[in-house]
Amino acid sequence: MYAYDEIDRTLVNERVAEFRDQVQRRLSGELTEDEFKVLRLMNGVYLQLHAYMFRVAIPYGTLSSAQLRKLAHVARKYDRGYGHFTTRQNIQFNWIALKDLPDALADLAEVGIHAMQTSGNCTRNVTADQWGGVAPDEVEDPRVWAEILRQHTALHPEFSFLPRKFKFAITAADHDRAAIKVHDIGLRLIKNDAGETGFEVLVGGGLGRSPFIAKTIKPFVPGRDILSYVEAILRVYNQYGRRDNIYKARIKILVHELGIEKFAAEVEQAWREIADGPLTLDDEMIEDIRSRFVYPAYEKLSAEPAELRAAAADPRFEAWRKNSVAPHRQPGYAIVTLSLKPVGGPPGDATAEQMDAIADLADKYSFGEIRVGHEQNLALPHVAKRDLPALWAALDAIGVATPNVNLVSDIIACPGLDYCSLANARSIPIAQELTRRFANHETANLIGRLHVNISGCINACGHHHVGHIGILGVEKNDQEVYQITIGGRADEHAKLGELIGPAVPYAEVADVIEDIVEAYLALREKPEELFVDTVKRLGVEPFKERVYATR
Amino acid sequence: MTSPLQQKIKITGPSVVTANRTDDGVVIYRTGSGGWSTELADAAIVREADPARALLAESVADDIGAVGAYIAPVKLGGDGAVIPGNLREQIRKTGVTIALPAQA
Amino acid sequence: MPLVRNGQIVADDFVSVDGDAELPADGAVLVPAARFLAEADALTKLNRPLGVVWPNNRDVAELEPWLDRLALVALVFPTFRDGRAHSQARRLREIYGYRGELRATGQVLRDQFTFLLRNGFDAFDVKKEADAHAFDEATHRYTEFYQPTGDGHLSALQLRKQRHKVTAT
Incomplete structure (x- = not known):
């Protein structure tokens, strides 16, 4: 756990006071909705179909028990008794009233939780491997660096009005659990030959309407330079990222349009202007942050008790x-x-x-x-x-021991049309039906690792492009239909899935997924060959034939 | 951002103006008497582009009271009942199509 | 639109002069970028305060040769959501060492004041009267900052390091 100091606490409280003032000015009419919208989004407040939605940051996915209890308190006191954990280490409350938000924020601030930049065209919540600090295969705890980045990007005066949202993810392990290749900046913590800690920096990943896998912009940036280097990336993006078309405004489009070499050269130039400046980290600064991560006093215990x-x-x-x-x-x-x-x-x-x-x-x-x-x-x-x-x-x-982690019913899904004003189709009922179809644990185990990801619109909050099976809801003639892709993955071998055939209506989605899974069971070479590897070996065609032959 | 008033208004059948209430986000419908109601049954029904534009204009003008006003299709039942014109509006009117976790 | 300079509402002593209009007889003038670049030599030789309105899609590096002869650079926020001028401001102040007035123009609202100040702006063409009057309150809301910028505030990392030193001695 990272323990806030007086500076962190003061800043979060000042942010709550500022937002309280902004809400008050909105309710009194001093701020128009057009003006207020940007301000509320920068503090995680969306307007959804039925109500405001409030997104709270859980930086690098670490919570204390006191913080989790406070989230429960907010769910109970200001919402309808539950919360929704998202794909970016946030929690969302779906029914909160605008007039109650400042109080909810103040309650959260008591335990060092905030909603800063959980939405809006700014740097978003910094995410990391949720096993940071405990994973056997990591170089060092990535959360120390995630916290350094969280602080640096919080209320950044230069980068709070970017062309579009901007997301960081960090991993320090061989196996990427943070999906860094589908982030605007992905950081892989490594040690160079001299034993120095630094990062492979990736840039331009992202899903949405035009999905891209991130590219390496610099194979090694020393830890001390990481803030100045990302500052340079952001500065180039802030100045040259497109602002004429919301769908072309993410950094991935700039990187794609310029080409990674040209983009890297621009960044290098911007970096030269600020490298070795006040952003350079020294050991003392890093140690200060590291010292405030509290690690448990483990006992010497038997591995086979x-x-x-x-x-x-x-x-x-x-x-x-x-x-x-x-x-x-x-x-x-x-x-x-x-x-x-x-x-x-x-x-x-x-x-x-x-x-x-x-x-x-x-x-x-x-x-x-x-x-x-x-x-x-x-x-x-x-x-x-x-x-x-x-x-x-x-x-x-309490119902949280379903043995389906990483199996077919461990579905990632966005809130979809049941809640979201951007959605074209529902996600949750599709996920629910699939969990019923694959409720038998023996069967799910036999199928093995299989990630099904569902998004209710092209914005891809459910990461459908990188699901082993991806389901994208679209609307056609007022009906919900779903496009299905296979072969995507979000880890260190990140890849976008390929469309398997024509979109299918709501009522047929679960049948089609069952057929795809059956096709896989028939096509796989051996039980150890995962779904995604069978797709890689055979391509989409044999699946398409089997699934669509009778449709 | 294009103001809703500058957007082309195309109406293919009976329509209402709907929005969310500013202080709590609740779904509201513009009534015929220049106010808002949480009941679709109270909504003013428009059938042509001009009256729709006028209804939208007065709705948008209430920036303090309502957020994101837009024109939504409805269907009229035989008994005069007003029914949401598509799934999105149905969900806005009657709520999520799933059991809420805390109630399940 | 009230002008706030160094925290005070003041009258604007600069006169904006369009592309090819004649300059007034005397006093401070503010010219568009195209005119400035076309006539920079002549304009900077005039013995009067000179300012330029610099669009947010043009590299401020172009201004570098003239910065010590400019009394004012006005950067533009066509909408407050377009944050390009934030980067321009920091580069002018922190990379090129510009010391004259740096003015935020366009859609400048209360909720950006702190950011603008941190990025080196010291003058603000404020869109709303009420925001101009709230300048002092709005810019004293925050007492702690995570980032080092050219505004002189220590960043949290720097501050902590300093405190460690104090504790150690």
């Missing part, structure tokens, strides 16, 4: 353990993923009661810490293996 051996007799426990428990860098401990994808439930939602219960379990079993992943699940990052059976029973009781 008796409790675990005893519980292995319970097939339900074993199914969950094999699915949802991951190795931890500390022997005797594990990372536990909490599935927010129950059969028949909306992906990523948690009730206030669940949040409170999870906060209590975090206190009891995970040193008071919770993580939020871009797959819309939660995690308890420091669980002693001996506690796994007891924890499982408690998680099962």
Whole structure:
């Protein structure tokens, strides 16, 4: 956990006061909606179909139990008793009133939570591997750098009115859990041959109407230079990014239109102007931030405790353990993923009661810490293996132990037309139906790792382009129809999926997905060949033939 | 941003003007008497471009009271009931098509 | 549109002169970029305060040779959502060392004042009367800043480092 100091607390409180004043001026008519819209968006407030939606940042996906309880409190007091975890380590409340927002923000500020820049054409919440600090395969904790970037980008005077939104993601592990290749800037923390910490910097990734996989702009930027280097990227983008067409305004289009070499040369030039200036980090500055990340006092524990051996007799426990428990860098401990994808439930939602219960379990079993992943699940990052059976029973009781992590029913979905004013089609009921079709754990396990991602419009909040199976809802003649892609992925081998055939109506989507999965089971070489690898080996055609032959 | 008043108005059937209430975001409909109602049944119905434009203009003018006013299609039932003209408007009127998590 | 300079509402002593209009007999003048570039030599030799309105899609590096002879650079916000002039301002101040008046013009609203000040603006053509009167309040809302800019505030990182030193000694 990062512990706020007086500077952080003061700044967040000052932001709350500023927003309170802005809301008051809007309600009194001093600000027009046109003026206020930009201001509210910069603080995470959208207007959706039924109400305002309030998006709160969970920087790099790390929460304390006190923070999670406060989110539950906001859900209960100002909303309808639940929240929705998004693909960018945010939580959204769907029914909040504008007049209550300043109070909700003030409550959140008490525990160091804010909504700064969770929307708007500015630098957004900095996301990172949700297993930062505990993953066995990481170079070092990426959250230290994510926090440095969070601070640097918060209320940045130069970059609060960019051509379009701007998203950072950081990973420090071999396996990319932060989807850095589909971000405006992706940072991969590495060590060079001299053992120096730095970053491979990627730029121009993004989904939406024109999806692009990010390209490497510089293979190694030393840690001390990272702020000045991203400042240079942002400065070039702020000046040259297109502002004439909202769909061409993201940095990915600028990079694409200029070409990565030319863009890199512009950045290099801008960087020369500011490198070695006040943005250069020294060890003391970095250590100051690092020192405020509190790590648990782990005990020396058995990697194979008796409790675990005893519980292995319970097939339900074993199914969950094999699915949802991951190795931890500390022997005797594990990372536990909490599935927010129950059969028949909306992906990523948690009730206030669940949040409170999870906060209590975090206190009891995970040193008071919770993580939020871009797959819309939660995690308890420091669980002693001996506690796994007891924890499982408690998680099962509150409905967050569905053993479907990374399986076909672990669906990523945007809110879709049920909530969102941009959506053309519904996402949630499609996801719910799919979780029912694949409710049988044996079957889902047999299918293996398979990511289904659903977006209700081309803006791609459900990351459909990079789902192993991607589902995109569109509207045609007042009807909801869905385009289906296969073969996409969001990890270190990021790739955009390919369209498998004509769009299908709402009622047929689940059937088509079932057919695709059946085709995969028939086509795969061996059970270990994942869906996405079969698509890679065979291409889309054989799937298309099998799925569309009878349609 | 193009003001809604500068956009071309095309109406293919009975329509209403709808928006969200500024202080709490609730869905509202423009009434025939220059106010707003949360009930679609109270909405002023327009059938042609000119009256639609006029209704939209007075709605947009209420910048303090309402946000994002636009023209939405409706259908008229046999008994005179006003029914939302598409799925989006249906969802705005009757709510999400799923069970809310806290109620499930 | 009231002009706020160094925190005070003041009368504008610059007269805007269009593309080919004749310059007034004396006093400070503000000319468009095209005219300035065409007549820069002559204009900068006149013994009167000179300003230029610089569009937000033109590289401020072009102004570099003249900066010590300019009394005013006016940067433009066609809408407050278009933030290009924020970068122009910082480059003028922090890279090219411009010390004259740097004025924000166009759609300049209260909620940008702090950002504008931090980026080096010291004069503001404020769109709304009420915002001009609220200048002092709006620009004292924040006491802590995360980024180092040319405005002299220490960034949080710098401040913490300084505090460590104080604690250590």
